[in-house]
Amino acid sequence: MLTLKGDHIYLRALEPEDLDFIYKIENDEEIWELSHTQTPYSKFLIKQYLDNAQKDIYEAKQLRLVISSYKNEAIGLIDIFDFDFKNKRAGIGVLIQSDADRGKGYGKDALSLLVNYCFLQLNLHQLYCNIAETNSVSLSLFENEGFEVVGLKKEWNFDGKDYTNEYVLQLINS
Structure with a gap:
């Protein structure tokens, strides 16, 4: 049986109550490089996004889920994007919001649940992600889930000072 519930976390749809959580993440300049964000988002825009977040993945071509603890605390986000x-x-991406929650296996659980969902429920053949060459934690997370590095995009992103390389990883459902 397919489930979006793990040992320590579960994945759930976005709710209107997530406005402040999403606002905090989207406006955290320290992670803008990961999401290629360049400008802040207003609460109004995020509220509009949340109002439309219930669109079917086949229509929206994306799905964002909240990684939640069993104490009903939002820990992070996990995304399906470029749904083809x-x-x-x-494509998929994972973000654990606070340093205090990183390293506890929440990202691993969330990624495993989402991979199973993508292959079993959405009947996808492959998943991919893009990870900065310097992001060893994310590289390890995805590689431990079976993703393989299939390419390196040289000088792909500009961080304001230097150009940085980015890996492309794939997981093919065999």
């Missing part, structure tokens, strides 16, 4: 039903593939 014809070619049965999608």
Whole structure:
């Protein structure tokens, strides 16, 4: 049976009550490089996004889920993006919001649940992600889930000072 519940966390749909949590993440300049964000988001825009977040993945071509503890605390977000039903593939990304929650296996649990959901429920053939060459924690997380590095995009992102390389990783459902 397919479930979005793990040992320590569960994945759930976005709710209107997530406004402040999403606002905090989207406006955290320290992680803008990860999401390629360049400007802050207003609460108004995030509220509009939340109002439309219930669209079907086949229509929206993306799905964002909240990583939640069993204490009903939002820990992070996990995304499916660039959903391509014809070619049965999608990109995925994981964010654990606070340093205090990192390193506890929440990202691992969330990634495992989402991979199973993508392959079993959405019937996808492959998943991919893009990770900065310097992000050893994320590289390890995805590689431990079976993702393979299939390429390196050289000088792909500009961090304000230097150009940085970015790996492309894939997981093919065999």
